[in-house]
Amino acid sequence: MPFLIRRKNTCPIKVGNVTVGGNAPIAVQSMTNTFTQDVPATVSQIHRLETAGCEIVRVAVPDQEAAEAISSIKKKVSIPIIADIHFDYRLALAAIKSGADGLRLNPGNIGGHKKIKAVVDCAKTFNIPIRIGVNAGSLEKDILKKYNGVSAEGMVESAMRHIDLIKSLDFHNIKISMKASDVHRTVEAYRLISSKTDLPLHVGVTEAGGLYSGIAKSSLGIGMLLAEGIGDTIRVSLTRDPVEEVRVGYEILKALDIRRYGPDIISCPTCGRCKIDLFNIVERIEKALLLNPVPIKVAIMGCIVNGPGEAKEADIGIAGGDGTGILFKKGKVIKKFPEEKLVEVLLAEVEKFDNYRNSEWANKTKLR
Ligand code: SF4
Structure with missing residues (x-):
């Protein structure tokens, strides 16, 4: 509720x-x-x-x-x-x-x-x-x-x-x-x-x-x-x-869920299970999406095992570890790719996101 x-x-x-x-x-x-x-x-x-x-x-x-x-x-x-x-x-x-x-x-x-x-x-x-x-x-x-x-x-x-x-x-x-x-x-x-x-x-x-x-x-x-x-x-x-x-x-x-404006970033604090440089990945993604006014929930999670489940409410999410990156939507894994492509894959997916694609802002400028 x-x-x-x-x-x-x-x-x-x-x-x-x-x-x-x-x-x-x-x-x-x-x-x-x-x-x-x-x-x-x-x-x-x-x-x-x-x-x-x-x-x-x-x-x-x-x-x-x-x-x-x-x-x-x-x-x-x-x-x-x-x-x-x-x-x-x-x-x-x-x-x-x-x-x-x-x-x-x-x-x-x-x-x-x-x-x-x-x-x-x-x-x-x-x-x-x-x-x-x-x-x-x-x-x-x-x-x-x-x-x-x-x-x-x-x-x-x-x-x-x-x-x-x-x-x-x-x-x-x-x-x-x-x-x-x-x-x-x-x-x-x-x-x-x-x-x-x-x-x-x-x-x-x-x-x-x-x-x-x-x-x-x-x-x-x-x-x-x-x-x-x-x-x-x-x-x-x-x-x-x-x-x-x-x-x-x-x-x-x-x-407070009063207005949706721009990306809502969900990212984990990391723990002993995290094998990727999540701090750096989050920073790069935040910077890239800084001026994007289109509401989208983006998850950036530190491990493949728990990440998708812990960020089920995200429209789009990534997680990685042991050389593999995954892309998930609403908690379901939809793609696997090499870990070094985590940022690239996520930003490409945001670009495809319907709201984003249809937005006035997207017509005026590019994401990166
Ligand atoms: S998603 Fe994985 S790395 Fe991040 S806090 Fe949860 S268990 Fe730890």
Whole structure:
């Protein structure tokens, strides 16, 4: 019996051409780390993100030049761009007029009612959504006092305050994020806000760290929430190339069987029965299939005796030892060949795989 996740039915919004919330697929997003005003560098990074499957990208808007650069960037990329605004409401106005598909801001640090109204009115005119991003590190003083420091309850109270304010301006094109660098607090805050509003949620653990801690914290925080049906778009936060964030985002969705995107690699940890260089074989195959968006379960197993049985769910698999390689499908051996051809045979078989052959991507490029 497949594990069934009952996803909460939130009110969908449009970020450019991407629907977030409702029944739409959970969108994977990231953020550039180039200087936004450096248009060639930012466009080049967004192209790499698009190739990795990124569906929405956020750019920092620290000054007027960055806000104006959005119009040049947008001409060269195809995914929606969110402008990340802090403190200066004029940058929000400039980013919207430059063509941003959405804003991410914390109304608490934008200024008084007049300034917030100016931003909301402009977003309404251009019909773009606003993400209210509450961060544990920037809660209002009165909330910190009330809850005796940072707490999930305080984060939710802050978010509800901002939601009510923006809704009172007759603006409903909103999504919410509630980020903390602590997994427990993040999860608790999202659970609580999800029980109070049907607005779509952008889920992530902020400042999660480098590769290992970032992947562990993001997978746990995002994964726990998605498994409970909470979350409409995700951003993995890593102190790394943002392309890695997108890859990890899809791995989380694949691990929970929420979205299938690209190869799902099943490989054994090896043991005393393994007589092939499995680490190297897996690395070569992962590299070769890195940009393939077609969903396929590929098994790469360390021994002929147990491999096919242990990876029955794979669409295609290989195993080897004692000079012989085998190819199996759904646990059944269908071909034997010399062991040195393991990688070659598997990649040729992936190429033949129906989904792959019929995919748009396959028509555009070659596997190797
Ligand atoms: S597939 Fe074979 S080599 Fe790999 S862990 Fe299982 S028994 Fe060991």
